[in-house]
Amino acid sequence: MTKVIKNGTIVTADLTYKADVQIENGVITQIGQGLRGDEELDATGCYVMPGGIDPHTHLEMPFMGTYSSDDFESGTRAGLAGGTTMVVDFALPNPGESLLDALKRWDNKSTRANCDYSFHMAVTWWGEQVFDDMKTVIETRGINTFKHFMAYKGALMVNDDELYASFQRLAELGGIAMVHAENGDVVAELSAKLLAEGNTGPEAHAYSRPPQVEGEATNRAIMIADMAGVPLYVVHTSCEESHEAIRRARMQGKRVWGEPLIQHLTLDESEYFNQDWDHAARRVMSPPFRNKQHQNSLWNGLQSGSLSVVATDHCAFTTDQKRYGVGDFTKIPNGTGGLEDRMPMLWTHGVNTGRLTPNEFVAVTSTNIAKILNCYPKKGAVLVGADADLVVWDPEKTKVISAESQQSSIDYNVFEGHEVKGLPRFTLTRGHVAVHDGEIRTQEGHGKFVEREANTTVNKALSTWKELTAPRPVERTGIPATGV
Numbered sequence: 001m002t003k004v005i006k007n008g009t010i011v012t013a014d015l016t017y018k019a020d021v022q023i024e025n026g027v028i029t030q031i032g033q034g035l036r037g038d039e040e041l042d043a044t045g046c047y048v049m050p051g052g053i054d055p056h057t058h059l060e061m062p063f064m065g066t067y068s069s070d071d072f073e074s075g076t077r078a079g080l081a082g083g084t085t086m087v088v089d090f091a092l093p094n095p096g097e098s099l100l101d102a103l104k105r106w107d108n109k110s111t112r113a114n115c116d117y118s119f120h121m122a123v124t125w126w127g128e129q130v131f132d133d134m135k136t137v138i139e140t141r142g143i144n145t146f147k148h149f150m151a152y153k154g155a156l157m158v159n160d161d162e163l164y165a166s167f168q169r170l171a172e173l174g175g176i177a178m179v180h181a182e183n184g185d186v187v188a189e190l191s192a193k194l195l196a197e198g199n200t201g202p203e204a205h206a207y208s209r210p211p212q213v214e215g216e217a218t219n220r221a222i223m224i225a226d227m228a229g230v231p232l233y234v235v236h237t238s239c240e241e242s243h244e245a246i247r248r249a250r251m252q253g254k255r256v257w258g259e260p261l262i263q264h265l266t267l268d269e270s271e272y273f274n275q276d277w278d279h280a281a282r283r284v285m286s287p288p289f290r291n292k293q294h295q296n297s298l299w300n301g302l303q304s305g306s307l308s309v310v311a312t313d314h315c316a317f318t319t320d321q322k323r324y325g326v327g328d329f330t331k332i333p334n335g336t337g338g339l340e341d342r343m344p345m346l347w348t349h350g351v352n353t354g355r356l357t358p359n360e361f362v363a364v365t366s367t368n369i370a371k372i373l374n375c376y377p378k379k380g381a382v383l384v385g386a387d388a389d390l391v392v393w394d395p396e397k398t399k400v401i402s403a404e405s406q407q408s409s410i411d412y413n414v415f416e417g418h419e420v421k422g423l424p425r426f427t428l429t430r431g432h433v434a435v436h437d438g439e440i441r442t443q444e445g446h447g448k449f450v451e452r453e454a455n456t457t458v459n460k461a462l463s464t465w466k467e468l469t470a471p472r473p474v475e476r477t478g479i480p481a482t483g484v
């Protein structure tokens with residue numbers, strides 16, 4: 001059966017033009033004028049864009065004594081409702097566990113996905129097993145990205161020696177290093193001090209993770225990556241200190257990318273202050289929301305290209321789960337949702353305000369990350385042969401965001417009450433119409449795993465550190481006698 005999206009304007013990361021799109025067996029088979037199909041979707045007045053890719057989700061993740069509430073079914077349903085057609089989730093090994101065993105758990109959970117997905121592998125501990133598994137993960141599982149937590153001391157955090165060893169291994173194998181960049185030692189110290197002084201509420205979470213801890217860790221990770229000769233992707237860049245480090249590294253020719261979240265772009269630290277406990281705790285995430293100056297820095301980064309990708313870090317907890325932290329802010333499960341709202345919020349606050357062009361919107365929500373992750377043009381493109389992961393975007397459609405009408409399984413929404421203008425008319429996942437004028441028609445289990453090979457081109461790291469500092473023979477005279 002042939003489907004045709006008719007009368008729309010195709011918007012990709014670099015082109016805008018009027019054409020119809022024909023789809024067969026989940027793939028784009030023709031782009032042109034006056035195409036006909038067995039089923040026709042009317043895109044009059046709409047943009048036809050590559051579906052969004054959210055490269056940062058935590059679905060059904062065991063974390064801080066509980067599990068994040070959206071699983072691969074509800075999470076991907078939420079994504080599709082908002083125009084996102086692929087998610088990349090983090091597979092987390094337990095301490096001492098092999099990477100491959102952790103992946104088995106993620107394989108089981110993800111069978112319920114409504115759209116395509118991939119995994120990043122987290123490196124939560126270091127040893128010979130992890131060293132060996134990395135090769136298998138890259139070569140047989142099609143996973144080329146490995147995330148390191150520089151925070152969550154005593155749980156997920158890895159130290160600098162482990163970071164350096166892992167980065168060197170990735171450089172050797174053609175992988176990409178990712179970091180959650182916060183100085184976990186300082187966060188632990190600040191948290192203990194705040195608690196001891198009686199600061200137990202959710203606002204103390206923000207005080208315990210100032211921009212400096214993020215800036216320091218980002219700089220450190222960049223330098224370690226440079227020494228190892230590995231490309232580095234910094235997740236949830238939330239502040240100027242971290243952005244500045246990324247900007248400087250890029251200007252020096254280092255292969256470093258930064259990923260702001262839609263939450264940090266549109267919500268600020270006032271969400272923690274003079275608010276009731278539940279309101280503030282529901283917005284506890286790491287890094288925390290920042291002030292307007294940091295927010296402007298992130299927008300500037302997207303506009304200038306120093307920041308590359310907008311994600312969500314979707315990690316949704318119910319109000320009851322957040323209440324584990326009453327009396328001790330360090331026990332509030334860290335995380336917020338955003339999968340359903342990322343695209344409409346970014347369109348509203350980015351495109352409608354003139355900060356981003358529609359083409360730039362496509363770049364930062366889809367195409368850039370598809371290229372970084374090495375799944376372009378299967379994903380992130382409107383091209384013949386690409387997967388028909390598409391969103392037919394109605395720039396005039398409006399709604400007020402509300403937990404009552406959302407797909408996510410939690411009982412609130414951090415964007416509650418925000419009006420958005422720009423929403424999907426249709427969302428297609430490999431040709432299947434999962435969203436049809438606001439009606440959800442997802443198919444549980446439709447999603448397939450997307451393999452991503454090592455990208456040997458991008459991984460020719462630009463570091464000159466090795467040449468400059470490699471030991472070289474020295475002819476030296478006048479060496480004093482030893483043992484004097």
Ligand code: DUC
Pocket residue numbers: 058180284285286287313315334335336
């Ligand atoms: N930050 C969060 O807020 N939640 C999940 C993990 C993380 O790094």
Ligand code: ZN
Pocket residue numbers: 180235236286
């Ligand atoms: Zn993180």
Ligand code: ZN
Pocket residue numbers: 056057058235313
């Ligand atoms: Zn995360």
Ligand code: ZN
Pocket residue numbers: 266349418419
């Ligand atoms: Zn808003």
